Amino acid sequence: MADLAELVDQIAKDMATTPERGRVADYIPELAKVSPAHFGLVAITADGQEVAAGDADLPFSIQSVSKLFALVEALGRNADAVWARVGREPSGSAFNSIVQLEAEGGRPRNPFINAGAIAVTDLVAAGDDPRAGVGAILRLVRRLAGDDGISVDGAVAYSEAATGHRNAALAHFMKAHGVITGSVDATLSTYFHQCAIAMSCRQLARAGRFLMHGGIDPASGEAIVSPERARRINALMLTCGHYDASGEFAFRVGLPAKSGVGGGILAIAPGRACIAVWSPGLSAQGNSLLGTAALERLAGAMGWNVFNPDG
Ligand code: GLN
Numbered sequence: 001m002a003d004l005a006e007l008v009d010q011i012a013k014d015m016a017t018t019p020e021r022g023r024v025a026d027y028i029p030e031l032a033k034v035s036p037a038h039f040g041l042v043a044i045t046a047d048g049q050e051v052a053a054g055d056a057d058l059p060f061s062i063q064s065v066s067k068l069f070a071l072v073e074a075l076g077r078n079a080d081a082v083w084a085r086v087g088r089e090p091s092g093s094a095f096n097s098i099v100q101l102e103a104e105g106g107r108p109r110n111p112f113i114n115a116g117a118i119a120v121t122d123l124v125a126a127g128d129d130p131r132a133g134v135g136a137i138l139r140l141v142r143r144l145a146g147d148d149g150i151s152v153d154g155a156v157a158y159s160e161a162a163t164g165h166r167n168a169a170l171a172h173f174m175k176a177h178g179v180i181t182g183s184v185d186a187t188l189s190t191y192f193h194q195c196a197i198a199m200s201c202r203q204l205a206r207a208g209r210f211l212m213h214g215g216i217d218p219a220s221g222e223a224i225v226s227p228e229r230a231r232r233i234n235a236l237m238l239t240c241g242h243y244d245a246s247g248e249f250a251f252r253v254g255l256p257a258k259s260g261v262g263g264g265i266l267a268i269a270p271g272r273a274c275i276a277v278w279s280p281g282l283s284a285q286g287n288s289l290l291g292t293a294a295l296e297r298l299a300g301a302m303g304w305n306v307f308n309p310d311g
Pocket of ligand 1: 062063064065095096114160167195259260261262286
């Protein structure tokens with residue numbers, strides 16, 4: 001098997017000089033300011049080895065990777081009642097699709113497309129104070145990463161709130177169908193702020209460790225979720241974590257993972273490793289182009305794949 005530190009270093013070097021880097025998201029104006037030249041990679045193995053390369057400690061906007069943490073928080077509060085409002089089926093559609101939501105009576109396909117994530121966040125927002133909901137998600141990621149310095153990038157949250165008309169349309173449509181029960185404005189504000197949480201690859205990889213250990217946070221020994229819930233969250237990440245490119249990602253990488261339009265991806269090799277990668281340029285489906293390529297190479301060389309008999 002390849003030496004992990006050498007491999008991570010070599011991948012970061014190669015990615016730094018790759019000319020085709022995808023397109024940085026510009027529908028959220030603040031994200032368009034980020035240079036496509038960045039690349040960061042951190043892998044943490046089950047025995048606690050942490051290997052980093054490139055811009056591993058530079059915070060970026062985690063965007064839809066936050067949907068994972070919002071789901072953990074919502075499941076903690078509401079358990080299986082979450083599934084009354086959101087499905088568990090890959091959408092095969094764009095992350096911000098409106099037409100599918102209408103065709104299916106306002107019930108989002110899964111918690112990782114925008115509509116599903118907004119419905120999940122509505123459960124976390126609970127009251128009408130957006131700060132409380134964001135505070136709960138932020139507390140969770142700080143605890144998981146073991147880092148109280150993690151915060152929301154206010155400029156990104158403001159930028160998305162000012163331009164988030166599609167998400168507002170999805171939220172109002174779900175409110176009309178009773179899928180959102182709280183105030184649409186409070187729920188959207190919570191959602192925009194959770195998406196604007198800024199984390200580095202190192203912080204993100206640490207925050208994902210519980211999912212490679214059957215729900216146990218290795219730093220504290222605490223059960224963040226039950227083993228069954230960890231398995232199910234990983235199943236959703238594998239089938240829905242990359243929107244209409246989830247099948248392609250499973251084919252190429254073979255690991256549960258969640259992407260965000262900030263260019264971050266958190267990937268889990270259960271029992272083996274937890275990997276965070278960041279490269280801001282995106283594919284047409286809104287997933288990090290080089291992040292996916294790097295994960296394909298790293299997971300392939302290490303044999304990390306949920307379909308490997310010993311992966
Ligand atoms: N905040 C982004 C949005 O709602 C998240 C999308 C994403 O990362 N895919 O459009």
